[in-house]
Amino acid sequence: MWMLAPFALAGKLLSALRKPLGSLWGSVVPWFFWLRSALWLAGAKNTRLPPPRGQGERQESRGEEEEGPDPPTTPTSVNYHFTRQCNYKCGFCFHTAKTSFVLPLAEAKRGLRMLQEAGMEKINFSGGEPFIHDRGEYLGKLVRFCKEELRLPSVSIVSNGSLIRERWFQNYGEYLDILAISCDSFDEQVNVLIGRGQGKKNHVENLQKLRAWCRDYRVAFKINSVINRFNVDEDMREPIKALNPVRWKVFQCLLIEGENSGEEALREAQQFVISDEEFEGFLDRHNEVSCLVPESNQKMKDSYLILDEYMRFLNCRNGRKDPSKSILDVGVEEAIKFSGFDEKMFLKRGGKYVWSKADLKLDW
Numbered sequence: 362m363w364m365l366a367p368f369a370l371a372g373k374l375l376s377a378l379r380k381p382l383g384s385l386w387g388s389v390v391p392w393f394f395w396l397r398s399a400l401w402l403a404g405a406k407n408t409r410l411p412p413p414r415g416q417g418e419r420q421e422s423r424g425e426e427e428e429g430p431d432p433p434t435t436p437t438s439v440n441y442h443f444t445r446q447c448n449y450k451c452g453f454c455f456h457t458a459k460t461s462f463v464l465p466l467a468e469a470k471r472g473l474r475m476l477q478e479a480g481m482e483k484i485n486f487s488g489g490e491p492f493i494h495d496r497g498e499y500l501g502k503l504v505r506f507c508k509e510e511l512r513l514p515s516v517s518i519v520s521n522g523s524l525i526r527e528r529w530f531q532n533y534g535e536y537l538d539i540l541a542i543s544c545d546s547f548d549e550q551v552n553v554l555i556g557r558g559q560g561k562k563n564h565v566e567n568l569q570k571l572r573a574w575c576r577d578y579r580v581a582f583k584i585n586s587v588i589n590r591f592n593v594d595e596d597m598r599e600p601i602k603a604l605n606p607v608r609w610k611v612f613q614c615l616l617i618e619g620e621n622s623g624e625e626a627l628r629e630a631q632q633f634v635i636s637d638e639e640f641e642g643f644l645d646r647h648n649e650v651s652c653l654v655p656e657s658n659q660k661m662k663d664s665y666l667i668l669d670e671y672m673r674f675l676n677c678r679n680g681r682k683d684p685s686k687s688i689l690d691v692g693v694e695e696a697i698k699f700s701g702f703d704e705k706m707f708l709k710r711g712g713k714y715v716w717s718k719a720d721l722k723l724d725w
Contacts, residue, residue: 433694434702435480438712440487441668443469443503447490449521451545451556453589455617456489457627462670463494470506472672472689477507479693483515483716492524501533508536515716517541519585522571523559534578538718541583541610544568546592547600554591555633572604581607581718588643589614589633601650607721608714609652613640615661618681656710664706666697676701 445458464472473484484507491500500518507516517539544564546552552564568584575582584606586597601609614633616622621630637657644655667675673684678701685699707713715721 434697434700434704436476436666436693436697437480438483438485438707438716439476439481439666439668440485441473441672442487442489443499443668443670444489444491444494445670446493447488447521448493448523448559449490449557451587452628453555453587453614453621453630453633454628455615455620455630456487457620458489459627460670463499464670464672466499466502468689469503469672472668472687473503473507474511475688475693477511477513479697482513483517484513485517485519487519490521490524491518492520492529497524497526497529501529504533505536508538515539517583517716519543521557521564522567523562523564525571525574527574530574530578530580534574534580537580538716539581539583539607540571540575541585541608542568542571543585543587545586545589546595547597548592548595551591551595555589568604579718579723581721581723583608583610585610585612587612587614588635588640590635591633593635593639593643596646598647598650601647601652606652607723608654609650611644611647611653611655612661613637613657615658616680617677620682623681654711660706660710663701663703664710664712666700666702674700674702 442456444463445456445460447454447458473481476484486500486503491497494500504516504518507513515538516536518537519541520543522542543557544552545555545557547565549558549563549565552558557564572582574580582604584601584604586592586609588611614630614635616630616634619625621628640655640657644653647653662677667677667682668688669675669682669684671684672687672689674688674696675682675684676699677683683699683701685696688696
């Protein structure tokens with residue numbers, strides 16, 4: 362019995378203290394839970410709990426969707442090769458006469474308006490030889506349409522110059538900003554070797570006449586030269602300075618499969634090709650010519666928006682010209698996705714410049 366005495370004593374003691382201990386516990390518990398919550402919240406600010414499985418991926422996808430896809434390419438400057446026919450036989454030509462097709466004038470105008478609505482500021486008409494179709498009247502009507510109705514800041518032409526007559530300037534010169542004439546040599550024998558000879562006509566003498574007409578009819582004059590095996594050692598500094606073009610575009614001879622290279626090509630330009638070092642040597646020799654604008658193969662290949670005779674963008678990224686669908690069938694935004702256009706290289710090579718004759722402020 363004496364062994365039970367301590368337990369009895371403890372029971373009486375616990376019974377006596379139950380009320381004050383209960384009161385103390387009731388006041389401590391709320392503080393305990395408040396302290397625990399405060400510590401948990403402080404840790405939560407510094408520790409990011411992983412989201413439920415799959416939730417993070419959905420949030421990332423939602424963020425990407427909010428950024429949206431890349432904006433469509435704007436066709437700021439377009440080169441429209443509306444005909445492949447030509448009266449010259451330049452051995453390095455990379456847009457050869459594979460067809461004789463030319464769009465009806467109304468369809469060509471419809472496509473040009475679509476391009477203007479998509480953001481086109483400059484149109485360049487080329488070929489082939491753009492003056493060969495309808496003796497230049499088709500071209501003249503397009504030039505006038507682009508300047509007068511579409512109000513494009515710049516309308517230009519690239520031509521070999523052999524078929525241009527003064528009457529064309531009289532009728533359409535006011536609507537043309539820039540006329541670029543292709544001239545690869547100031548030695549007429551070299552021009553004949555290249556394929557720019559045409560009977561008794563002298564290419565260099567004709568160039569002088571065209572320069573004068575551009576001055577008389579207020580058209581900015583430009584020269585394009587393709588540097589190749591036959592002219593790479595020529596010194597053109599003095600003739601270029603005398604002609605004083607607003608720009609002298611100097612291209613490195615370029616091979617395009619199916620055009621001037623390969624089994625299906627109408628030309629074989631391999632004999633005209635020069636190395637990068639030879640091209641740089643030509644540029645170094647002419648670096649004092651202030652209007653010189655050089656374009657190596659690397660700069661040229663993907664930095665032009667080219668439309669063929671069907672108004673299809675031509676993609677040159679694989680060393681050949683792969684056509685998109687025609688803008689007349691699928692629209693500009695859809696067709697331009699397949700153009701292979703490198704807009705950064707376009708800007709790097711100086712593709713955007715002062716191209717309106719109203720802004721050139723030339724001394725006519």
